[in-house]
Amino acid sequence: MKRSQRVGAICQILTEHPDKVFGLKYFCDKFSAAKSSISEDISDAKEAIRISGCGYIETISGASGGVKYVPDISEEKIKEIQEELCALLQENNRILGGGFLYTSDIMYNPAVVKGMAQIFAKKFRKSGADYVATVETKGIPLAFMTAQLLNIPSIVIRRETKISEGATVSINYFPGSSERLQKMSISKRAAAPGSKVLIIDDFMRGGGSIKGIAEIMSEVDIHVVGIGVAIASIEPKNKKVNEYFPILYLGEVNENTKEINASPNYLIF
Amino acid sequence: MKRSQRVGAICQILTEHPDKVFGLKYFCDKFSAAKSSISEDISDAKEAIRISGCGYIETISGASGGVKYVPDISEEKIKEIQEELCALLQENNRILGGGFLYTSDIMYNPAVVKGMAQIFAKKFRKSGADYVATVETKGIPLAFMTAQLLNIPSIVIRRETKISEGATVSINYFPGSSERLQKMSISKRAAAPGSKVLIIDDFMRGGGSIKGIAEIMSEVDIHVVGIGVAIASIEPKNKKVNEYFPILYLGEVNENTKEINASPNYLIF
Numbered sequence: 001m002k003r004s005q006r007v008g009a010i011c012q013i014l015t016e017h018p019d020k021v022f023g024l025k026y027f028c029d030k031f032s033a034a035k036s037s038i039s040e041d042i043s044d045a046k047e048a049i050r051i052s053g054c055g056y057i058e059t060i061s062g063a064s065g066g067v068k069y070v071p072d073i074s075e076e077k078i079k080e081i082q083e084e085l086c087a088l089l090q091e092n093n094r095i096l097g098g099g100f101l102y103t104s105d106i107m108y109n110p111a112v113v114k115g116m117a118q119i120f121a122k123k124f125r126k127s128g129a130d131y132v133a134t135v136e137t138k139g140i141p142l143a144f145m146t147a148q149l150l151n152i153p154s155i156v157i158r159r160e161t162k163i164s165e166g167a168t169v170s171i172n173y174f175p176g177s178s179e180r181l182q183k184m185s186i187s188k189r190a191a192a193p194g195s196k197v198l199i200i201d202d203f204m205r206g207g208g209s210i211k212g213i214a215e216i217m218s219e220v221d222i223h224v225v226g227i228g229v230a231i232a233s234i235e236p237k238n239k240k241v242n243e244y245f246p247i248l249y250l251g252e253v254n255e256n257t258k259e260i261n262a263s264p265n266y267l268i269f
Numbered sequence: 270m271k272r273s274q275r276v277g278a279i280c281q282i283l284t285e286h287p288d289k290v291f292g293l294k295y296f297c298d299k300f301s302a303a304k305s306s307i308s309e310d311i312s313d314a315k316e317a318i319r320i321s322g323c324g325y326i327e328t329i330s331g332a333s334g335g336v337k338y339v340p341d342i343s344e345e346k347i348k349e350i351q352e353e354l355c356a357l358l359q360e361n362n363r364i365l366g367g368g369f370l371y372t373s374d375i376m377y378n379p380a381v382v383k384g385m386a387q388i389f390a391k392k393f394r395k396s397g398a399d400y401v402a403t404v405e406t407k408g409i410p411l412a413f414m415t416a417q418l419l420n421i422p423s424i425v426i427r428r429e430t431k432i433s434e435g436a437t438v439s440i441n442y443f444p445g446s447s448e449r450l451q452k453m454s455i456s457k458r459a460a461a462p463g464s465k466v467l468i469i470d471d472f473m474r475g476g477g478s479i480k481g482i483a484e485i486m487s488e489v490d491i492h493v494v495g496i497g498v499a500i501a502s503i504e505p506k507n508k509k510v511n512e513y514f515p516i517l518y519l520g521e522v523n524e525n526t527k528e529i530n531a532s533p534n535y536l537i538f
Binding site for chain 1: 270273274275277278281284285300316317318323367370371372373377405407409410413414420422423425432434456459
């Protein structure tokens with residue numbers, strides 16, 4: 001097997017398993033190669049991945065050490081993703097009336113969601129989160145893909161209690177000022193008390209749902225270590241939560257001119 | 270830049286973008302290398318990816334040609350995934366009563382869902398599907414990840430109509446023999462009439478939900494080209510749909526002995 005083929009295979013295996021540690025021995029066995037050769041291969045793989053610009057290889061020392069692939073994106077790439085998202089969101093046929101926008105095509109499209117998940121994974125990699133949590137439905141793909149990049153499980157909070165969730169803890173909350181009381185419920189099995197959770201959602205207006213998630217988490221003794229939302233509406237200015245990171249801000253939606261005003265959050269990092 | 274580094278970078282870029290075609294020119298520009306060098310690099314990358322065993326590189330000829338990474342898994346790997354899933358599902362603390370099992374930890378864990386999505390992507394790669402569709406909630410991550418591997422968008426059918434879905438088409442259906450009437454609704458914007466769709470869900474007992482999805486699809490003139498379910502219950506033997514592909518079969522769930530009987534579908538291919 002040629003060196004270039006080994007390096008290619010190492011890059012591919014690491015990329016397929018974000019944040020998973022592979023010992024040198026794994027590659028020695030797989031390629032029937034000496035440790036010294038694999039060490040050189042890995043240093044070439046590091047350079048290869050640095051150049052391709054989607055992440056980097058990290059070396060973990062010690063007995064259980066090895067290398068892992070950390071997905072990462074550059075600040076230019078983040079801006080590019082944000083600007084593409086803005087353009088998508090500003091398409092004038094999204095306006096549904098009542099100031100609502102149709103965004104399911106964005107939130108259910110893996111090619112688009114991946115960019116947003118990469119931004120959140122970069123933002124929250126050091127948060128120490130054990131889980132990524134969201135409330136059903138539209139934020140699930142984004143939360144799930146963020147979890148994948150961070151190599152942790154996700155939790156989905158339900159609107160209604162389901163028999164398949166086992167014993168649950170429920171709360172009632174006000175999603176917005178003028179809306180009626182809503183309910184959310186979490187399975188008691190979803191996460192062990194004392195766990196840390198990152199909240200991810202697709203959209204935030206007043207912050208009622210996010211505050212609801214934070215409340216239900218506190219009921220089951222889970223600590224919130226970060227909040228990321230794909231799109232945050234500028235109005236109302238006073239949100240029910242303070243520290244949150246939107247990828248985009250949504251400004252005025254004009255139903256007459258069909259104009260939608262969206263802008264990137266330039267302060268995300 | 271060394272050949273091995275270029276090969277590594279090519280492997281990594283292709284792997285990060287399943288099923289997306291990259292022209293040779295893209296790599297020539299990125300690495301400032303001649304077409305002849307890149308051609309050799311790609312043949313090394315092909316071999317590298319073949320050896321790593323997660324997929325293969327396909328060459329597309331013609332003016333818009335180039336290479337793309339097709340995620341793929343071996344039959345041994347499929348069996349391995351199925352057996353790991355069986356072991357997970359047979360953990361006796363999953364029993365909730367009423368024959369229900371807690372599976373949210375499986376269905377929301379990217380590391381587990383990825384294996385199932387790889388199986389479905391292999392199974393349905395040639396189906397010609399334009400979308401992967403599911404009904405909320407627990408099948409969303411699996412449907413979404415299958416869509417990602419097939420490089421197509423996903424569609425989520427809602428239980429209730431939502432203002433943010435725009436105009437919708439709804440149906441009422443019977444999920445099972447003894448259960449009450451349920452509703453599902455799809456946004457008219459979700460897919461163009463004439464599109465082809467692959468249905469993916471986490472669990473199937475009688476097949477009522479899947480039949481509901483097929484019915485609502487036919488209402489909006491979308492053609493179902495395949496059905497995949499993670500877990501299919503053996504009972505009842507008569508399902509409401511005929512052609513479906515489960516990854517696992519769920520047999521008897523004994524609440525007294527806490528035994529759960531699950532087995533791989535060996536006929537998936």
